[in-house]
Amino acid sequence: MPFVPRGAGTGLSGGAICDGGVIIQLSRMNRLLAIYPDDCYAVVQPGVVNNYLNLQARPLGLGFAPDPSSQAACTIGGNLAENAGGPHTLKYGVTSNHVLGQTVVFPDGEVATYGGPYPVRSGPDFSTFLIGTEGTIAISTEIIVRLVPLPPDVTTMLAVYKSVADATDSVSAILAAGVLPNALELIDNLCIQAVESHLKAGFPMEAAAVLLIELDGTKQMMQTKAETVGRVCKSNAAVSFSIAKSEEERQRLWLGRKHAVGSLGKITPAFYTNDGVVPRSRLTDIMQTSYRIAKEHDLSVAHVCHAGDGNIHPLICYNPDESGGSQRATACSTEILMACIEMGGSITGEHGIGIEKRDLLPQMFSEVDLEHMQRLRNGLNPEGLLNPGKIFPNGSRCGELRGNVSIPRGTWI
Amino acid sequence: MAATHHLFTPDNYHRLQACIHCGLCLASCPTYTVNGKEADSPRGRLALMKYIDREVEFDAKGAFRHIDLCLGCLACQTACPSGVQYGHLLETSRSYQRQQIKPLSWIQHQLLNWLTSHRSLGFITGLLALVQRLALDHLVRALRLLPHTLRFQLAGMPDITGKAFSQTHDAVFPALTSADEAQGTVALFTGCVMDHWFGEVHAATVRVLQWNGFNVFVPEGQTCCGALHAHAGLEEEAEDCLARNRTAFQGIEAQALVVNAAGCGAQLRTTPGTDQDTLPIVDISEWLTDKLPRPPKNKLSKRVTYDAPCHLYHAQGIRDEPWRLLELACEQLLPLPETEVCCGSAGFYSLMHSDMSQHILKRKINHVQALAPDILATGNPGCHLQLQAGLRETSLNIPVHHTIEVLDMAYRLDGTYRHAFGLDD
Ligand SMILES: Cc1cc2nc3c(=O)[nH]c(=O)nc-3n(C[C@H](O)[C@H](O)[C@H](O)COP(=O)(O)OP(=O)(O)OC[C@H]3O[C@@H](n4cnc5c(N)ncnc54)[C@H](O)[C@@H]3O)c2cc1C
Ligand code: SF4
Ligand code: SF4
Numbered sequence: 001m002p003f004v005p006r007g008a009g010t011g012l013s014g015g016a017i018c019d020g021g022v023i024i025q026l027s028r029m030n031r032l033l034a035i036y037p038d039d040c041y042a043v044v045q046p047g048v049v050n051n052y053l054n055l056q057a058r059p060l061g062l063g064f065a066p067d068p069s070s071q072a073a074c075t076i077g078g079n080l081a082e083n084a085g086g087p088h089t090l091k092y093g094v095t096s097n098h099v100l101g102q103t104v105v106f107p108d109g110e111v112a113t114y115g116g117p118y119p120v121r122s123g124p125d126f127s128t129f130l131i132g133t134e135g136t137i138a139i140s141t142e143i144i145v146r147l148v149p150l151p152p153d154v155t156t157m158l159a160v161y162k163s164v165a166d167a168t169d170s171v172s173a174i175l176a177a178g179v180l181p182n183a184l185e186l187i188d189n190l191c192i193q194a195v196e197s198h199l200k201a202g203f204p205m206e207a208a209a210v211l212l213i214e215l216d217g218t219k220q221m222m223q224t225k226a227e228t229v230g231r232v233c234k235s236n237a238a239v240s241f242s243i244a245k246s247e248e249e250r251q252r253l254w255l256g257r258k259h260a261v262g263s264l265g266k267i268t269p270a271f272y273t274n275d276g277v278v279p280r281s282r283l284t285d286i287m288q289t290s291y292r293i294a295k296e297h298d299l300s301v302a303h304v305c306h307a308g309d310g311n312i313h314p315l316i317c318y319n320p321d322e323s324g325g326s327q328r329a330t331a332c333s334t335e336i337l338m339a340c341i342e343m344g345g346s347i348t349g350e351h352g353i354g355i356e357k358r359d360l361l362p363q364m365f366s367e368v369d370l371e372h373m374q375r376l377r378n379g380l381n382p383e384g385l386l387n388p389g390k391i392f393p394n395g396s397r398c399g400e401l402r403g404n405v406s407i408p409r410g411t412w413i
Numbered sequence: 414m415a416a417t418h419h420l421f422t423p424d425n426y427h428r429l430q431a432c433i434h435c436g437l438c439l440a441s442c443p444t445y446t447v448n449g450k451e452a453d454s455p456r457g458r459l460a461l462m463k464y465i466d467r468e469v470e471f472d473a474k475g476a477f478r479h480i481d482l483c484l485g486c487l488a489c490q491t492a493c494p495s496g497v498q499y500g501h502l503l504e505t506s507r508s509y510q511r512q513q514i515k516p517l518s519w520i521q522h523q524l525l526n527w528l529t530s531h532r533s534l535g536f537i538t539g540l541l542a543l544v545q546r547l548a549l550d551h552l553v554r555a556l557r558l559l560p561h562t563l564r565f566q567l568a569g570m571p572d573i574t575g576k577a578f579s580q581t582h583d584a585v586f587p588a589l590t591s592a593d594e595a596q597g598t599v600a601l602f603t604g605c606v607m608d609h610w611f612g613e614v615h616a617a618t619v620r621v622l623q624w625n626g627f628n629v630f631v632p633e634g635q636t637c638c639g640a641l642h643a644h645a646g647l648e649e650e651a652e653d654c655l656a657r658n659r660t661a662f663q664g665i666e667a668q669a670l671v672v673n674a675a676g677c678g679a680q681l682r683t684t685p686g687t688d689q690d691t692l693p694i695v696d697i698s699e700w701l702t703d704k705l706p707r708p709p710k711n712k713l714s715k716r717v718t719y720d721a722p723c724h725l726y727h728a729q730g731i732r733d734e735p736w737r738l739l740e741l742a743c744e745q746l747l748p749l750p751e752t753e754v755c756c757g758s759a760g761f762y763s764l765m766h767s768d769m770s771q772h773i774l775k776r777k778i779n780h781v782q783a784l785a786p787d788i789l790a791t792g793n794p795g796c797h798l799q800l801q802a803g804l805r806e807t808s809l810n811i812p813v814h815h816t817i818e819v820l821d822m823a824y825r826l827d828g829t830y831r832h833a834f835g836l837d838d
Pocket of ligand 3: 441442443444445453454455458482483484485486487488489490499
């Protein structure tokens with residue numbers, strides 16, 4: 001019988017759903033086993049919630065850097081399996097940069113340990129082995145994560161634009177000016193409408209797009225950098241540029257960003273979250289393309305983007321009860337992903353392949369690439385009982401998912 | 414697919430669809446925090462409601478076991494970015510459950526009626542007063558004579574006089590200020606359990622209002638707010654309570670109806686049909702925050718902490734106001750970690766699901782124990798009983814008081830206040 005590991009079920013590509021078989025719910029393995037503040041690492045069970053780890057580490061001046069917007073709910077095990085990122089990925093990297101080692105259980109019950117708490121290593125490095133494999137090879141049962149010292153100070157800025165292209169042009173310009181923000185996020189008008197309808201985060205309703213930019217470091221360091229950012233934004237036609245004056249204002253802006261995706265439920269019966277990536281230099285192109293494709297499908301689309309990473313999240317609004325509604329949304333999303341690939345990008349930045357994008361994988365990898373990946377997986381999951389039907393397209397050796405999954409694509413949990 | 418709804422109207426089904434399965438509510442749900450089961454999370458419960466509504470051959474009875482285990486604390490509603498009206502969907506589901514799946518058991522139904530009707534409550538209260546006078550409650554607890562669930566409830570009881578507030582006091586209380594400081598007239602909602610067991614809270618509420626220039630009166634003919642009925646899925650009975658209250662409040666001349674029990678306030682103000690324009694329904698803490706021309710002259714030299722009732726914090730969105738009042742009343746106010754998390758009382762929940770309730774309470778008591786305050790303040794009778802019982806069972810000698818009682822205590826440090834109300838001895 002197939003079995004599927006599941007953390008908090010916030011994954012967006014259908015990785016943790018199971019059509020017949022057993023779900024191994026890991027959310028109860030939620031013990032934070034130890035924090036070693038001097039050596040900057042923690043040992044956790046996979047069901048520990050990302051936010052909880054951060055709350056426990058904060059009084060010690062430390063934090064777990066990957067901060068997906070779902071961090072109030074998602075688990076470290078899920079973060080590892082999806083190689084999750086977040087707004088602060090731009091400066092601090094994704095989950096694989098913050099896992100030092102882990103203990104895993106293979107489908108036949110064998111237990112193995114990779115990596116360890118030591119920060120430097122030479123020789124074969126298996127510490128990040130299995131990260132991002134979406135629970136298709138082994139189940140993580142204990143994870144050693146790196147904790148990073150919290151920055152002495154942060155500055156959060158908001159730049160407001162009348163056109164999306166001005167905002168996306170600013171993104172590359174900021175980095176070209178030699179500033180590496182720890183976060184550089186874009187939110188467009190439709191998303192702003194959704195957020196402001198219930199949160200009052202402070203995004204102007206008439207803006208075509210806003211950039212949320214954050215710097216960290218000492219006050220002096222940040223002051224000159226903030227000035228540079230302000231200058232660059234203004235020279236790229238920002239209609240306003242402001243720095244959050246209080247911690248409360250800062251928190252409000254971030255709450256607005258973190259609730260952006262969820263808030264969309266207020267303005268549409270359903271939406272499909274796309275996770276395309278392009279090289280940063282093509283950000284302006286892909287945004288225009290995304291709006292155009294949605295228009296061609298007669299759908300509206302909202303965007304939140306980890307703009308600094310070139311990771312876009314077009315949120316395609318549709319009505320599942322309308323006949324053909326979800327098919328149109330899916331077709332629209334696929335077209336946007338194909339455009340990403342054409343621009344030299346990828347079909348997923350952080351939500352994984354799951355069931356959702358497995359059929360698109362051959363667009364990104366050659367047959368030989370795919371063959372090798374599957375040999376590895378089939379070698380370690382020989383009966384294909386662990387999380388079958390995920391990641392690899394039809395024709396893979398493992399058990400395929402039967403029939404259509406009744407939950408609409410894009411809302412898989 | 415042709416839509417056949419078993420449970421919801423199309424409108425409510427639309428409300429259900431607002432759930433986008435994002436899971437941002439999971440961490441705020443006390444039952445999911447305890448057992449980590451998807452089916453006992455808000456997202457899981459909403460999914461079950463959807464299946465009950467849409468699927469023909471679905472084990473609705475089994476599904477309702479998970480919906481039964483929901484506290485109705487509405488923490489998920491606060492956390493949800495998508496605006497899912499969980500409370501409304503929950504009550505609709507429970508009402509359907511009572512009509513179609515499983516009626517309330519006879520004993521549960523009786524218990525509910527006994528505790529919400531003045532006549533039977535009067536009898537129970539008289540009995541409880543006698544039990545307390547003879548210290549039988551201590552005996553019962555010491556000798557473990559009753560099942561734990563009942564002993565636990567006894568442990569939380571306040572000192573009971575035996576008579577309801579509304580039976581022992583006038584219906585009208587004049588403002589105790591000069592005419593130029595007068596602020597008008599408010600009506601007081603007395604409720605059922607509050608009236609019989611928490612007369613002291615009503616007395617303190619009235620005193621503070623009078624002292625600050627309000628005439629207070631208790632409208633005749635009012636009855637239980639119906640919250641317990643509504644939460645149990647007894648829609649008709651809840652509507653009946655509401656109708657009687659509507660009649661009682663019809664045409665009364667007051668600036669507001671002041672409520673000092675979070676659960677009653679939430680029920681009265683969020684139920685359609687109560688006219689907020691002609692008679693706003695307000696919680697005492699909300700009403701007083703900007704209407705205290707005579708704040709206490711002295712502060713209590715005590716360490717006080719505050720546990721937020723869910724029906725104040727989540728259902729009514731009243732979060733800072735009680736804290737503002739307590740700031741005026743005490744020297745040291747300590748923030749309680751997870752103050753917005755349910756204490757596990759939730760009306761009859763502590764009786765029906767005592768295991769889960771105790772788990773949730775334990776966490777709360779641990780937080781209180783770590784702070785070691787002199788007083789724990791709150792603002793709802795259910796929470797009051799639950800917290801007091803939890804503290805006593807843990808042998809912690811920390812009294813629980815309503816926020817308004819703490820404010821009244823601060824006022825009572827002042828001789829003129831005591832004198833005005835004849836509280837000198
Ligand atoms: C509102 C919202 C915002 C989001 N924002 C972001 C974001 O900014 N960045 C981002 O990267 N993602 C984001 N996500 C996606 C998702 O939250 C992340 O992928 C997260 O890491 C998933 O964690 P989870 O615990 O919910 O895992 P689940 O959804 O339960 O599982 C995801 C996958 O991991 C596997 N898995 C889970 N636990 C284990 C384990 N212990 N061992 C092996 N395999 C396991 C499952 O089989 C499944 O394939 C967002 C999701 C939502 C709903
Ligand atoms: S937070 Fe709201 S939308 Fe998200 S799963 Fe919970 S109820 Fe559904
Ligand atoms: S009302 Fe409370 S117990 Fe019920 S699902 Fe929501 S958070 Fe959980």
